[in-house]
Each structure stands twice: as structure tokens, then as C-alpha cells.
Amino acid sequence: YNFIFNNSYHKAASLAKRFEPSIAVLPFVNSSSVDSNKYVIDGLMAEIVANLSKIKALRVLSKTSTEQFRGTSKSPAEIGGILDVKYLVEGSGQMFGNKLVLRVGLIDVANQKELWANSYSRQILHTTDFVSLQSEIAQSITAQLKTVITPEEKELIDKKSYSDLTALDFYERAREELGTFPFHDLIVSSTTYPIFFDDPLNRKAIVKARRLYTTALRYDSTFAPAYTELAAIYWSENYFREYFSKNYLDSVLLLANKAL
Numbered sequence: 001y002n003f004i005f006n007n008s009y010h011k012a013a014s015l016a017k018r019f020e021p022s023i024a025v026l027p028f029v030n031s032s033s034v035d036s037n038k039y040v041i042d043g044l045m046a047e048i049v050a051n052l053s054k055i056k057a058l059r060v061l062s063k064t065s066t067e068q069f070r071g072t073s074k075s076p077a078e079i080g081g082i083l084d085v086k087y088l089v090e091g092s093g094q095m096f097g098n099k100l101v102l103r104v105g106l107i108d109v110a111n112q113k114e115l116w117a118n119s120y121s122r123q124i125l126h127t128t129d130f131v132s133l134q135s136e137i138a139q140s141i142t143a144q145l146k147t148v149i150t151p152e153e154k155e156l157i158d159k160k161s162y163s164d165l166t167a168l169d170f171y172e173r174a175r176e177e178l179g180t181f182p183f184h185d186l187i188v189s190s191t192t193y194p195i196f197f198d199d200p201l202n203r204k205a206i207v208k209a210r211r212l213y214t215t216a217l218r219y220d221s222t223f224a225p226a227y228t229e230l231a232a233i234y235w236s237e238n239y240f241r242e243y244f245s246k247n248y249l250d251s252v253l254l255l256a257n258k259a260l
Helices: 002-019 035-053 063-069 076-083 127-144 151-158 165-178 183-188 192-198 200-219 224-242 250-259
Strands: 022-025 087-096 099-108 113-123
Touching: 022 035, 022 063, 022 076, 035 063, 035 087, 035 099, 035 127, 035 165, 063 076, 076 087, 099 127, 113 127, 127 151, 127 165, 165 200, 165 224, 200 224, 224 250
Parallel strands: 022 087
Antiparallel strands: 087 099, 099 113
16 A cells, blocks of 8 residues: 555656746856856845745756856756756846946746846846846746746745845855865765865855854844854854854854844
8 A cells, every 4th residue: 555655656746746837947047247246146036936936836057066067068958957947047138337237037947048038237226126026037937937927925025035235245255265165064974064164265155154154143133144144154163163062053043043
């Protein structure tokens, strides 16, 4: 009975996966000649991933999964096959002072056809300018996929998690500093962790990122994602060093509760 039930369950799950809209957002290209603009473009890409992930009808791959394809020469069909997704989002952008110019496109992996593309030129003067742009892009993509967004999901997408552009700037700089910092890999790998943190460059990145997140919170003390990123740093940095310590999770729990 268990064999028949499990077999039927796995077949049903496989069938559902075959028909569900699955999507991956590839790393956006910084078209500007100024490298310092890269963190803005990467941050925008990360927020688009986060917004799409709030839509339950979509299966969205994480930013970590797609980072391996930054600057790749692989075709959309090859990338889609590796990631097991039906659609890819690609984009490029640049900043000119407060002006953001962005191009985003949606690709059907099966026939490598661009289903939708749009160019945006916006003045970023307030936090709402970023939020409205991210929301508009997410809704345009889901409309092309004929995916229904519930009122609750739209409310989550339109909700801003920060109230100060300077705070956002420091937050994105911190995320760029950490890059593809493998929090979860460090937690599960007791051999990788000491080697990673013994590297002076990694140690320097962690210290700088912590300082940038803390600075962001000075400008906006209600910036919840900055608290969660700090909690992740404390968790990973001390996991193997103080796992059996009575007070090991104190900082993590305080920061997580503050974020909530």
C-alpha cells in the first residue's frame, strides 16, 4: 500500500512540476562603465526575485542558484535545462546620478524566444520610486505568464521594507560586499567553515558588510531585512565556534525579533 501511495504521489508531484510556471532571474548586467553602480543593479535584480517569490503560483529559483551564470556564454536552452525552469528573466541597467535606465526581458526556454521586453527610465528620488518599479516589473512578468496574483500577494509586493534611500544604499553595498556568501553551505560543512573564515579577504568582507548593515540601520531603524542579514552573519560566523554555548543564539534571536 505504501509503495503504491508513494509512487502515485511522486508521479502527481512530477506532473504538477511539469505544468507549473517555473522561472529564474539571471544576474543583471551593469551597463555602466562605473563599477560602483553594480551593487544598485544587483540589488534591483535581487528585489525582483524576492517579489516573484511572493507569488505562490510561481516556482522561482533563488539568486544563489543563478549566480553561476553571471557572464556566461551558455544559451537560454542550456541554462534552462540546468536549472530545470521554463522561463528566464534577463536584464541590464545603469545609473546616471539619480536616473536609472533598465531593460528587462522574459525568455521562453523551449523555443529561446523573447516573450516580453521593456525599457525603463526613472528618476530615483524616493524609496517609493524603487518599490513601484520593482512591483511593475514583477506584475508585467506574471501577466505574460498568465499567472494570477492574489490581492494579498500584491499587497506584499507593493509593501516597502525601508523608508530611507541612504539606508537602502548602505544595505545594497553590504549585500554586494558579501556577494554569494554561502551561509547555508558554511552551516552544513564543518570543514569548509574554518577555511573560509581564515581567509583574510573573506574576514574583511564580513567585517565591512556588518558595518554597512549597521550604518543602514542608523538611517532607518525599521529596516527589517538589515536586521535579518546581521542575524545571518552572527549565525554563520559563530556556528561552529560556539554551537554548544548557552548564549550562542542570543544575538541572532534579538536581531530576528527586532526584524519581526
